Amino acid sequence: MTQAGPLGWLGWLETTTAATAMRQSLWLYPIVEILHIIGFVVLVGSAAMFDLRLLGRSRQLPVTGMERHLLTWARASLLLIVPTGGLMFVAHATEFAGNPAFRLKLVLLVAAALNAAAFHLRPFRRVAEWDQGARAPLAARCAAGISLALWAGVIACGRLLAYF
């Protein structure tokens, strides 16, 4: 259901073929939702397992190996998550744009991306020093904790979208 609001590009998005199909085709919307969930399960699951390793679990496993395996899948999952998220957005663009849970979700997503970038630009550069059997530096552990909290927040906001 679209709320009355300023038209412009958000209103235009809702008139696109993709948006109309999302609202009116019987099974497209639930299928897109399911693919979105499968995608973010892989993304957040991978990120969480990597974060737990940084926080000190399973220290016998090399961080570099886990990074290559988990974060490759995390990045690949974006191919599923972003287009499906975009489809759900355009179906009700005006409503989503004004939804506080959606706005907070976007803020948290940006924060999670910045946090991941900071981790790769700083502590991860010297991963060779703490790759296996050693405690990760404080910056890495902080990034891991922040990551876990942010992704939990993103999921919470995503679910709460429907309640605001």
Added chain:
Amino acid sequence: MWTIAAAGLLVLAAGVAPVAAHHGWSSYDSTREITLTGTIKEAGYEHPHGHVRLEVPGKVWSVVLAPPTRMEHRGLPASKLRVGAKATVVGYPHRSTEDEMRAERITIDGATVELR
């Protein structure tokens, strides 16, 4: 750099504007069951919830229904949710939006479909 990024995020978050709530059953007052009979002025057989604008004497209600997949499964295809049809809905008014209600069931052409 990080303080700037954090400040930017706070500004973004502060720009969040409140908007009328929707969707969850908790947004509707289940202690006040209402029954409306009127004419469908507008019908949306759409995701995530179908809806009709129902004209009753003196008022037009915005009635939130169920997901199209559920309505189809329970015998209320898009063709039955047509403009001009008489419909009776039983449901609950929205807690803050005066002309919105969420229907527990809808009766069209003598056939009642449960929506929850």
